[in-house]
Amino acid sequence: MLRLRNAGYKITPPRRAVIEVVLREGEHLDPNEILQQAQAIYPHTGRATVYRTLELLTTLGIVRPIYVGEHGPTYIRAEGGHHHLVCSLCGAVTDFDQCVADSMERELEARFGFQIRSHLLEFYGYCARCRQTQPEIAAN
Amino acid sequence: MLRLRNAGYKITPPRRAVIEVVLREGEHLDPNEILQQAQAIYPHTGRATVYRTLELLTTLGIVRPIYVGEHGPTYIRAEGGHHHLVCSLCGAVTDFDQCVADSMERELEARFGFQIRSHLLEFYGYCARCRQTQPEIAAN
DNA sequence: TAATCAATTGAGAATTTGTCTCAATTGATC
DNA sequence: GATCAATTGAGACAAATTCTCAATTGATTA
Ligand SMILES: [Mn+2]
Ligand SMILES: [Mn+2]
Ligand SMILES: [Zn+2]
Ligand SMILES: [Zn+2]
Numbered sequence: 081m082l083r084l085r086n087a088g089y090k091i092t093p094p095r096r097a098v099i100e101v102v103l104r105e106g107e108h109l110d111p112n113e114i115l116q117q118a119q120a121i122y123p124h125t126g127r128a129t130v131y132r133t134l135e136l137l138t139t140l141g142i143v144r145p146i147y148v149g150e151h152g153p154t155y156i157r158a159e160g161g162h163h164h165l166v167c168s169l170c171g172a173v174t175d176f177d178q179c180v181a182d183s184m185e186r187e188l189e190a191r192f193g194f195q196i197r198s199h200l201l202e203f204y205g206y207c208a209r210c211r212q213t214q215p216e217i218a219a220n
Numbered sequence: 221m222l223r224l225r226n227a228g229y230k231i232t233p234p235r236r237a238v239i240e241v242v243l244r245e246g247e248h249l250d251p252n253e254i255l256q257q258a259q260a261i262y263p264h265t266g267r268a269t270v271y272r273t274l275e276l277l278t279t280l281g282i283v284r285p286i287y288v289g290e291h292g293p294t295y296i297r298a299e300g301g302h303h304h305l306v307c308s309l310c311g312a313v314t315d316f317d318q319c320v321a322d323s324m325e326r327e328l329e330a331r332f333g334f335q336i337r338s339h340l341l342e343f344y345g346y347c348a349r350c351r352q353t354q355p356e357i358a359a360n
Numbered sequence: 361t362a363a364t365c366a367a368t369t370g371a372g373a374a375t376t377t378g379t380c381t382c383a384a385t386t387g388a389t390c
Numbered sequence: 391g392a393t394c395a396a397t398t399g400a401g402a403c404a405a406a407t408t409c410t411c412a413a414t415t416g417a418t419t420a
Contacts, residue, residue, distance in 0.1 A: 086360040090367060090416050111406080126370035131407065140357065141308040141344060147287035151378095152406070158344060165334050168281045174332060180320050181341060192314060193348030194305050195358055200342045201321060204284060204298060208333030217280065218335055220226045230387050230396060251377080266399040271378065292377075292407090362420085369414070377406065385398070390391105 083140055097121040098133040102143050108154040108173065141197045148173055148202075158198045167207035169214060174207070223280055237261040238273040242283050248294040248313065281337045288313055288342075298338045307347035309354060314347070 081099065084091060097118040102109065109117070111130055118125040134155055137143040145153040148166050156162055161181060165174040185196045206218040221239065224231060237258040242249065249257070251270055258265040274295055277283040284298040288306050296302055301321060305314040325336045346358040 083360055087357055092368065092416070094369075124370075127406095128371085128408075129369060132368085139308055141346075144344060145287045147285045147293045153287050153293070165328060165332055165336075167334075168279055168337070174334075176328065176332075178324075180324055181343075184318075184320055185343065188305060188316065188343060192305055192316075193351070194307075194314070194343070194345055195351055196305075196343045196345040197308070198344050200344070201339065202341075203321075203325065203328060203334070203336045203339045204281060205334055205336040205338070206281075211333070211335055217227055220223055220280075232387070232397065234398075264399075267377095268379075268400090269398060272397085364419080365415105365417100367414105367416080369412105371411100373408105373410080375406100375408070377404100379402100379404070381402080382400100383398105385396105386394105387396080388394100390393085 083142060084136075087140060089136065093122045094118065094125040094129045095133050097125055098130055099137065099142075102134075102137070102155050103157050106175075108146070108148075108156055110152050110154050114155065144198070144200065146200065161199045161201065164200075164202040165207070166202050166204050167210055168204055169206055169210040169217065172207050172209075223282060224276075227280060229276065233262045234258065234265040234269045235273050237265055238270055239277070239282075242274075242277070242295050243297050246315075248286070248288070248296055250292050250294050254295065284338070284340065286340065286342075301339045301341065304340075304342040305347070306342050306344050307350055308344055309346055309350040309357065312347050312349075 081091065084095070098114060100121060101114050101117040111134065115125065115127055115130045118130060134143065138145060141158050143155050144158040145155055147153050148171065161179055163176045163179050165176060179201055181199045181201050188194060189196055211218045221231065238254060240261060241254050241257040251274060255265065255267055255270045258270060274283065278285065281298050283295050285293040285295055287293050288311065301319055303316045303319050305316060319341055321339050321341050328334060329336055351358045
């Protein structure tokens, strides 16, 4: 909200709604779900505006699209870090906490002149359940 | 290739083509680009087959979709790790080498019964160039 | 508070992506 | 070389995303 205003963008009802929805804790929502939930808050919200707002928020580093599991992109808050264990078979995503990435930020910023705002650390493999049900694949 | 055969799948010309294209070093290609390049190798390659092959390769943990920059999903080889610095403004992706993620694998595997095959570590923020050209946004 | 105006919006059309179907083909095994 | 389930591609279909443009509105100013 403040970030938006500071960057010179207007605060409008549909933008408020989209932001509220996407920043709700623990959500990994696709654009359609975001549209639905935003309309529950501000009924007039249009589809195009949802896409436009997601793009804007991404640009401002407030949300981030992640592509995981079978289908389309999903959006999560960018702030801080996200740490996922992703199953390549069933697409299940498990969050975990402790993360060792912050220790690298300073050096990367110095080396590349990059200003880091957040990160995403994902491990890919096979979840406990898929290892049981489909050992042939997990094995090889 | 061996992974495919071991998992009981046939080795076919379009599959070969898609694999060759996606595994080419440094490529982050979307399905359409993959189709184009695969057709340069094996002209008959069809769109549906590209999608089917990408899904299969993802399932086998050979490639991984990532969602970076403005538009749709992009595919990269999964093997080992990928380490990206992603600019939220211009979408530029810079690779870097040293990574501290491997040190976490053992513990996560033990804790979640998960079999880890690879990882993706991405830092988001603003690249040196965008910090210069659009200080208003990078600032706030 | 009222006027101003560039930014923003939403409906629907248009386009782009991704999925499905099914008859024809083919890789692997024998 | 014969066999057969797996795979393929064309094109229909469906879903996701972007575009267009007239109408509206948030923020700033008088
Ligand atoms: Mn998460
Ligand atoms: Mn890369
Ligand atoms: Zn699983
Ligand atoms: Zn940049």
